[in-house]
Every structure is written in C-alpha cells, then in structure tokens.
Amino acid sequence: MKTGLFMLFAGIIYVLLNDSLLFLSIKRYLRTRLFRGIFWLHTLLFVAGFVVYHFLMPRLKGPETYYWIGEGISVFLLFYVPKTCYLLLQGIALLLKKFTGSTKVSRILQYTAVCVPVFFFGLILYGISWGRSDYKVEQVDVVIPDLPDSFNSLRVVQLTDLHLGSCGRNFKGIAKLVERVNALNPDLIVFTGDMVNNFAEELEPWIEKLRGLHAPLGVYAVTGNHDYGKYTRWESEAAEKENLKRFFENMENAGFRMLNNANVPLVEGQDTVFLCGVENWGLPPFPQIGDLQQALESTEGHVVILLSHDPSHWRQEVVNYPVALTLSGHTHAMQMGIRIGHFQWSPSQYIYREYNGLYHENGHQLYVSRGAGFIGIAGRIAQRPEITLLELNNRQ
Secondary structure, X not given: OHHHHHHXXXXXXXXXXXXXXXXXXXXXHOOOHHHHHHHXXXXXXXXXXXXXXXXXXXXXXXXXXXXXXXHHHHHHHHHHHHHHHHHHHHHHHHHHHHHHOOHHHHHHHHHHHHHHHHHHHXXXXXXXXXXXXXXXXXXXXXXXXXXXXXXXXXXXXXXXXXXXXXXXOOOOHHHHHHHHHHHOOOXXXXXXXXXOOOOXXXXXXXXXXXXXXXOOOOEXXXXXXXXXXXOOOOOOHHHHHHHHHHHHHHHHHOOOEEOOOEEEEEEEOOEEEEEEXXXXXXXXXXXXXXXXXXXXXXXXXXXXXXXXXXXXXXXXOHHHOOOOEEEEOOOHHHHEOEEEOOEEEOHHHHOOOOOOEEEEEOOEEEEEOOOOOOOOOOOOEOOOOEEEEEEEEOOO
C-alpha cells in the first residue's frame, strides 16, 4: 500500500512539474485562454489517470488487467517522453547560452529540442500502434557439428512471449503471425513460453487461429513464468490449479504439444534428434519448476535441442549438460532499444547477460528471441516483434 501511494504521488508530482516547466517555456505561444485551458485540461486528465489507476487497478483481477495497464502506460509514454526530452534540451541550451555566451550553439540546441521530441513521438506512436504486429523474421544459421546429415537445413521457427491478454480481442496481429510463419515452410515450430499473462481464458479467443500453425515435425511448447497465473490473487488454491489445468487444455486445443520436463524424438530416416522442454526455470523471483535431468532422460548419444523459457537457465545449469542448442525468450529485449547492423543496445542487457540473439559457450549455443508479443508497454519501441527462423546445419 505504501509503495502504491508513493508511486501515485511520484507520478502526480512528475506530471505537474513537467507540465509547469513546459508551460513556462511555451506560454508565449498559448496566447488565448482556450489554448491555455486545453493545455491544463490535458494535464488534469493525466493526473486523474494516475488516481484512477491507483484505486481501480487493484480491483481488476481478470484478463483485462494487463490490457488496460499497457494502454495507460503507452499513452503516458507517448506524451511525456517527448515533453521531457524537450525540457532537457531546452535547459541545456539555456545553460550553454548563460555560461558560454554562444548564441549559435544555443540556437542549434533549441532547434534540436523541437526535432528530437517530434521524432520520439512518432517512434512511440508507431511502436504502440502499427508496430505491434510489424513482425520481423530473424533468419539465423546455427552450426551443430554433430547434427546428423538427415537434419541438415532443418528449418525451425521459434515463437515466444505472445502475452495474449495484452492484445485486445480486436487485435489483427495473431492471424498475420500465423500466416507469416506458415509462409516460411518450417519443418518444426516451437513456442518458448508466456502465451498468456495470467489467465487461461486469454488464449481462448485465439485457439482457432493458432491451430492454423503447421509443420511436418510438429508444433511444441513449454511454459513461461506468466503461464502459471502467479501474478494475480486467486480466491483459492483450487482456483489457481484449475486455471493452470485449463491453460494446458487450451494449449493442446490450439495445436501445441506441451513438453513439461519431457522430450520427444524427431526422426528423419535412421537418424534421431531429441527435442526437450522444461517448465519455467529462472533466477528468483521467477519460479524454478523445470527439471532438466528429467527432460534429458534417454537422450544420451543424440543431439539435443532444448526449449527453456528463461535464458538465465542456460548459464546456471544447461551448459553443464550435453545440450547442443537452447531456445529461450522471456527478456522481450525490454521492448525498446536500438538495432543498427551488428550494433544493438537495450536496457535489457543490464539485467540479462544473454538477452537477444545467438550466444556460444564451450560448444553450447543459446538463442534468445525478443518475442512476438508485448506486456507493460502496449507495443515495442525500435524493437520489432520477432519471428525466428533457425536453419540447422552440421557445417558452415
């Protein structure tokens, strides 16, 4: 409760301070009472939004909770990131003018103070609207020296972190996602966790569409931390267990075969590769339900591909076992960052050592997908949602 009140007052103070400084900066352009009234009305709406959020959100315990949280956070970022950028750049321009007397540099910064916020406004607007379903196919070549020749050029599509409760029932992206995946003609489709935010029913509107995913070697999945429904308050332990049972039923109805600390042989001719999957295993506070030893039973002497939602599991445990390739998600690459050629940056790198892309460690390989869905922010900022196409070979 104290944390909630602190966040409420911090948010209100931030909005009022930000808009007061902005008003002082641009009031000469707001010459009429109408424009000034509109300016302060929009401030009042955001303050009211913080109050409503504080008192209403704890009462929302259904699938719509994360949807409305995401929409609210997105609208807030859309308006206040550009405004804060403007104020910071204007402040720097004023300080330079005062201490250096250089009007030229100050004037350039003032122009920049207008252009940069406009850029960020457009970037965020795109990310929380059309960008939600602007899927990028990341094609990744993975060399596994011991891979049997029969499996050379095996095409594996990885999907992860759809968080269907964040989408809204009118979201067109899932149908588009299924179409894009099938167009890649994968041999195998895997999903590495967090299909929902909390509730099994989040999946139900999308069962028929997801059932449209097809691959000759099958469609498999594991659980992520959100799939267990741990981020809400249940009326009873029985209700929580029933939700999880219903989740697994919905996943099967959607065409996914769950690998809950289990494995399945993939057979091509006389060659076999094992696909293994563990339930969620993450560093605290995330649950450690996965049982890697159980998942690897009877796989000795074969190439193993492991599905494990949280990439933390790889370095903490998986690298001690004969697992050639691990596929993970979970990080979302924080749904924001920069990707230019081989250069990439995301706040996620300060939390996860492996957060996006292909990693190597003593003959082991890990691929971390930034995911196809979203949570918190209702979209992605310069981090397009991902469909991963991995092509496996035993030589470069």
